[in-house]
Amino acid sequence: MPNPPSAHAVRPWLALALLALAPVALAHTETGAASGFVTGFLHPLSGPDHLIAMVAVGLWGAFLGAPAIWQLPVVFPVVMAFGGVLGILGVPVPFVEPGIALSAVVLGAMVVMTARPALWIAALLVGGFAVFHGFAHGAELPHAVSPLAYSAGFVAATGLLHLAGIGFGMLVRWPAGVVAVRALGGLISLGGCLFLLRLV
Template sequence: MRHTARTALAAAALVLLPQLAFAHTGVGAVHGFDAGFAHPMGGLDHLLAMVTVGIFAFQLGGRAIWAVPVTFVALMAAGGALGVSGIEVPFVELGIGLSVVVLGAAVAFGLKAPLALAMAVVGFFAIFHGHAHGTEMPLDASGLSYGLGFMSATALLHLAGLGLGMAIGRFGETHGARYVRGAGAAVAVTGLGLVTGIL
């Protein structure tokens, strides 16, 4: 467990440190970084999906602990570039909503997907999240700093999900797994509410 925690923290540091270093290069850059950082925090769908990516990675274990979150951040950056460039991606809101449902269900059912499949699924959904961030960038924001902001916030949310999975896991192998799956079920149900417009 300690080795897993160290691996997760090291991965988060590798993702965050360069971004934080480049984020504070002037007033426009700071504004862009702040706006980008706030964007994933401002929507329930983004929050749930990104935290659940961390829980899913924890549940898979092994290399997935760093590979799944890093894949999400990388493909989200690509989606953000598409959004900033004005390139359309169809069904963005639906894709974001379905990401909450699918990721929550994967955790709820304790899906032990092969690493490549897990990375492909989270990467696919990350494009929708990134595109939404990119299209909502403030006009006066620096694109680079804005992107670094939402990437940093996302990495922190993934880390929170990993930490939550580890914390729940401390209840013991049997009960911990049950609680993790219960959390996934709650996320999936909330996602259904978002997709159907009930929430």
Template sequence: MTGLVAAVLAAAPTAAFAHTGAAETSGFMHGLAHPVGGLDHVLAMVMVGVLAFQLGGRALWLVPATFVAVMALGGGLGVAGFTVPFFELGIAISVVVLGVTVALGAPAPLATAMGLVGFFAIFHGYAHGAEMPAGAGGVAYGLGFMAGTALLHIAGLGLGYGIGRIGARYAPLAVQATGGVAALAGVGILTGAL
């Protein structure tokens, strides 16, 4: 999977630079910064981590890994110039749906959770790829936004774990409240209020 993603991103044209490695450095840093540049991306990706924490077990790594892998494919579509319709709407809805999913706290089968985050990852990845700055190295940019996303997932796992330390009685409610806040923020993003 990683090889396929790398091949897609490597096929993207990049501009020539006078200084060796400039595109790679610039591309990686732009890619790393892109996921944290918008509230919608941050909330969705942190909720993926919190959802993985809620599910526990193998979901701790499979749910975030699914998001990153499918997001990379979506990024490849964006870099290659394909069109994913309504991607901004898909991103906003992802915040609402992931927030509500966390807020409900209902255990979901692992495959369902992976399918859900994978579906929304297409929209996030497409946005990252389509918004790649001119002159950024495609592979480096892709690795950057994958790393930035993974860090946000880790932050979500950490948030879930940190809330879990509150105690067995209040932790589930606090995690669910976190999802509710994210869902409300998603509605604000969807309606243009945020």
């Protein structure tokens, strides 16, 4: 009568059995709507000039207080989408890149100076610059796998950048926070100057 197999002898078979039973790894890249959303979400984050200007909108809104703190983030995506539509449709808009750099210079300067113009002036300024940002994105839009998901990601990222600016801008409740927010505004304005100089 043969001896029963020892535990040592069974172990390799156990390992083999477990390997054979392991489910197939479904390695895949995101496609369709998920890919469209991620691509759209990353698009506004990919350009530092866009990024700092959108944060500046939030910072300035926080400085201006209600109702500007929420009206500027309402105005910006709407007008930006209008600019995006112009870009998608190929309608020519001049001075787009200088306009984007200038937006960082001006909006950052507004934060540094703690400027408090009338709400309509602030909205006009932010909206005017939003056209350049939207156009640049619209003109560069790829043939998205899922246009709706791409657009949703794009707008969500823009809104979250504003929110980041507003969040940081909330520091103005404290004296040291005012200094920090104005310093960030200064950095944004300086960054805008560098982008502007690079274009000249």
